[in-house]
Structures are given as structure tokens and as C-alpha cells.
Amino acid sequence: MQEAEHTSRIPGFYDLSAEQRLAVVRTFAALGDSDTEALRGDGGLNLARAEQMIENVVGVFGLPLGVATNFGINGRDYLVPMAIEEPSVVAGASYAARLVREGGGFAAGSDAPVMIGQIQVLDVADPWLARSRLLAARERILELANAQDPVLTGLGGGAREVEARVFEASPVGPMLIVHLLYDVRDAMGANAVNTAAEALAPLIEETTGGRVNLRILSNLADHRLARAWGRIPLEALAHEGFAGEQVGRGIVEAWAMAAADPYRAATHNKGIMNGIDAVVIATGNDWRAIEAGAHAYAARSGRYTTLSHWSLAGDGYLTGSLELPLAVGMVGGATKVHPAARAALKLLGVTSARELAQVIAAVGLAQNLAALRALAAEGIQHGHMALHARQVAMAAGATGALVARVAEQMVREGTVRLDRAEAILGVMREA
Numbered sequence: 148m149q150e151a152e153h154t155s156r157i158p159g160f161y162d163l164s165a166e167q168r169l170a171v172v173r174t175f176a177a178l179g180d181s182d183t184e185a186l187r188g189d190g191g192l193n194l195a196r197a198e199q200m201i202e203n204v205v206g207v208f209g210l211p212l213g214v215a216t217n218f219g220i221n222g223r224d225y226l227v228p229m230a231i232e233e234p235s236v237v238a239g240a241s242y243a244a245r246l247v248r249e250g251g252g253f254a255a256g257s258d259a260p261v262m263i264g265q266i267q268v269l270d271v272a273d274p275w276l277a278r279s280r281l282l283a284a285r286e287r288i289l290e291l292a293n294a295q296d297p298v299l300t301g302l303g304g305g306a307r308e309v310e311a312r313v314f315e316a317s318p319v320g321p322m323l324i325v326h327l328l329y330d331v332r333d334a335m336g337a338n339a340v341n342t343a344a345e346a347l348a349p350l351i352e353e354t355t356g357g358r359v360n361l362r363i364l365s366n367l368a369d370h371r372l373a374r375a376w377g378r379i380p381l382e383a384l385a386h387e388g389f390a391g392e393q394v395g396r397g398i399v400e401a402w403a404m405a406a407a408d409p410y411r412a413a414t415h416n417k418g419i420m421n422g423i424d425a426v427v428i429a430t431g432n433d434w435r436a437i438e439a440g441a442h443a444y445a446a447r448s449g450r451y452t453t454l455s456h457w458s459l460a461g462d463g464y465l466t467g468s469l470e471l472p473l474a475v476g477m478v479g480g481a482t483k484v485h486p487a488a489r490a491a492l493k494l495l496g497v498t499s500a501r502e503l504a505q506v507i508a509a510v511g512l513a514q515n516l517a518a519l520r521a522l523a524a525e526g527i528q529h530g531h532m533a534l535h536a537r538q539v540a541m542a543a544g545a546t547g548a549l550v551a552r553v554a555e556q557m558v559r560e561g562t563v564r565l566d567r568a569e570a571i572l573g574v575m576r577e578a
């Protein structure tokens with residue numbers, strides 16, 4: 148990890164003003180004026196640009212953009228942009244990344260960016276026969292798919308494989324579902340895959356003798372997995388009277404609950420997605436697609452379970468890993484159109500969609516560690532309440548130094564409510 152100049156380990160970053168933090172980030176990534184303005188929000192998405200993105204536009208919706216520090220992944224340092232409304236997430240990711248840094252940083256990997264296009268074939272009297280005929284036409288299918296996007300094939304992407312799955316009994320009878328595996332390079336891939344799947348329909352009807360209905364990509368992008376792993380020396384986990392071993396054991400026990408129980412797994416994975424979505428949104432990617440893929444992948448065995456794994460191997464370290472589909476791109480869509488997303492990608496400095504997926508996987512693992520450590524070591528409510536109290540104080544109308552004073556009093560009293568914040572604020576203003 149580069150500790151000398153280009154380091155994401157920035158002690159005191161948390162205590163700087165937003166303008167000072169932006170200056171640090173700007174220097175780190177050598178950002179120009181327009182990217183810096185875009186991150187600040189002033190030069191971000193405007194109404195005219197928003198109107199080109201969706202329909203019936205009336206305005207632009209803002210979210211806080213934070214930057215997580217301390218991330219070292221595959222020997223490289225990253226400052227990670229995170230767009231999210233929930234307190235504690237950016238601080239949690241940064242804290243957990245620092246813990247993993249003490250164990251040597253994150254390692255991460257990702258598969259080739261291969262997406263699945265699905266083509267539904269109906270009216271096949273014998274779906275197994277249809278399947279055989281279809282697979283015999285593999286070369287023609289791949290060739291036709293590759294003719295659809297010469298730019299993508301020129302970049303080394305394109306159709307890779309054809310698969311066919313038989314469903315003998317669906318609510319509308321037998322069905323053949325054809326999968327086109329398609330390498331989309333640095334795109335998220337929905338457009339390319341949908342275009343290829345549509346172009347294949349006539350050929351698939353001809354070879355199977357059936358009728359094609361749906362032609363659409365699958366968000367269960369399980370050929371496009373990303374994974375991150377890392378370890379933390381147990382002594383780094385020691386916290387306020389809890390020995391590192393105790394906290395490590397508590398984390399593994401908390402993880403085991405998610406491994407065993409879907410009710411806990413949903414919350415456990417939600418914590419992972421807190422980090423993942425925040426980076427996905429900041430970089431202009433489709434977070435609904437990522438959510439759909441993550442949860443479908445978590446249920447792939449037929450029982451919904453955790454996306455991460457934590458263990459104590461008895462070597463003095465807590466070890467964690469995470470794997471999930473991550474169909475993220477850095478060309479096309481909002482990644483290019485949204486000025487802040489473009490600037491966020493520059494800040495990250497990633498050079499491929501695969502690298503972006505690796506960073507996002509590492510953030511997901513860090514977020515999971517932050518949540519489990521907090522739950523196991525100190526009770527998340529304590530830290531959460533303090534931040535929640537600040538929001539309630541602001542909602543009651545507190546500004547400037549009054550925000551912290553009203554929040555502190557509510558936490559002290561153990562009553563964090565809007566009516567109480569208003570009452571405290573009234574008294575403080577009169578004093």
C-alpha cells in the first residue's frame with residue numbers, strides 16, 4: 148500500500164470542514180475545477196440535463212455525497228465517493244477499512260463482465276428437442292449476436308456462449324429459456340444485451356419451431372461476480388473493555404445468525420448494501436439492478452442467506468469475504484451524463500468496470516464489518532442515536548452550534564423526539 152503521498156489514510160479528515168475535505172479530495176485525484184464543482188453539488192446535475200434523462204421532470208433531487216477514507220485494495224489506495232442519506236455509513240466504511248488496512252488491506256477480484264440475455268420460447272411441443280436444435284445452431288447464434296455491436300466486439304466484448312434451460316411445466320405450459328452470455332466490457336450492459344437478444348428472436352424461432360416472447364437481460368448476473376476479502380488482527384478489534392478475541396467471536400456469531408436465519412440475513416445484507424448502493428449511486432449506476440442481483444444471488448440455494456462470510460482461523464486474525472453479482476459500468480447512461488457521477492469516477496480513478504466492481508465489493512465488506520463490529524461490541528443504538536438526534540434537532544429547526552447542543556441533551560435524557568427537540572430548542576433560544 149502506498150503510504151507516502153497518494154494515501155487514502157487521512158487522519159483528521161472527519162474533523163475538517165466540507166470545503167477542506169473537498170480540497171483534499173481534489174488534490175488526491177488531481178481533479179479540475181468542473182469536477183470539483185460537480186462534487187460540491189454546485190456544478191452537478193442541472194434541470195436542463197435532468198430533462199434529458201427522464202420524463203416529466205420538475206426538479207433535481209439531492210443526496211449528501213461523502214468520501215470514505217482508508218481503502219487499500221489490491222495494493223492501491225482509493226478515496227471512495229458515497230451518496231447516501233443515512234448517517235454512520237460513510238464513517239463506518241472508513242473505520243472498517245482502517246481495520247482491514249492493519250491486516251494488509253483488501254484483496255479483490257471480479258469475473259469478466261459477462262451478462263445474461265434471456266429469450267423465452269413458447270409453443271414448443273417438445274422443449275428437449277427444441278433445446279437440442281437450438282444448441283446445434285450455437286455458431287450461427289453467436290455470429291448473429293456479434294454482428295449487432297461492432298464497437299463492442301472491436302473492444303474485445305461480444306457473445307460468448309448460448310445456453311438453453313427447459314421448464315417442462317410452467318403456468319402456461321412447457322417453455323424453453325435461452326441464455327445468451329454476452330461480454331459487455333465497461334458497460335453495465337442492459338442496452339447491448341437487450342439489442343442482441345431482440346436480434347436473435349427470428350433465428351431462435353426458426354431453429355426451435357417455437358414462438359419468442361420476452362427478450363431481456365437477467366439481473367441475476369451470476370457470471371459477473373465480484374469478490375473482496377481481507378483480515379483484521381484481533382488486537383485491532385479491542386474496544387472499551389472488550390478484548391479483540393471477544394469482539395472477533397461476537398462478529399462471527401453475528402454472521403452465523405445471518406447464515407442460519409433469513410430474517411437476520413435480510414438485515415445483514417441490507418448493511419452490506421448500505422455501502423454498495425452508496426458507491427453505485429455516486430457513480431451513476433443502476434442500484435435497483437444491483438439490489439435485484441444481490442438478493443437473488445443470496446437466495447440461489449433456495450434459502451435466502453448471507454452474502455458474506457466471517458471466520459476466526461485461530462491465527463490471530465478475523466477473516467472476511469464477500470461475493471455478489473456487480474453489473475456496474477463506467478460508460479453510458481448516467482455514468483457519463485451526470486456531472487457528479489463522472490467526477491466520482493475520476494475521484495475513484497478506476498480504469499475498468501471490473502476494477503469498479505472490486506472497489507464496490509470491498510466497500511460492501513467494510514460496511515458489513517462496521518455494522519457487525521458495532522452490533523457485537525458496543526450496541527449500534529448508542530452511536531446511531533447520537534447521529535439520529537442531530538437529524539431530529541435539525542428537523543426541529545436547530546442550526547449551527549445549536550444542532551449539537553439540542554442533540555446532546557436529547558441523548559442524555561434518552562428521549563430523541565421531534566417534540567422534545569422543539570421544547571429544548573425553545574428553552575435554549577430564550578436563554
Ligand code: MEV
Pocket residue numbers: 233414415416417418419421518519522527
Ligand atoms: C442499518 O442501516 C444497517 C444494520 O442494521 C446492518 C446490520 O444489522 O448488520 C446496522
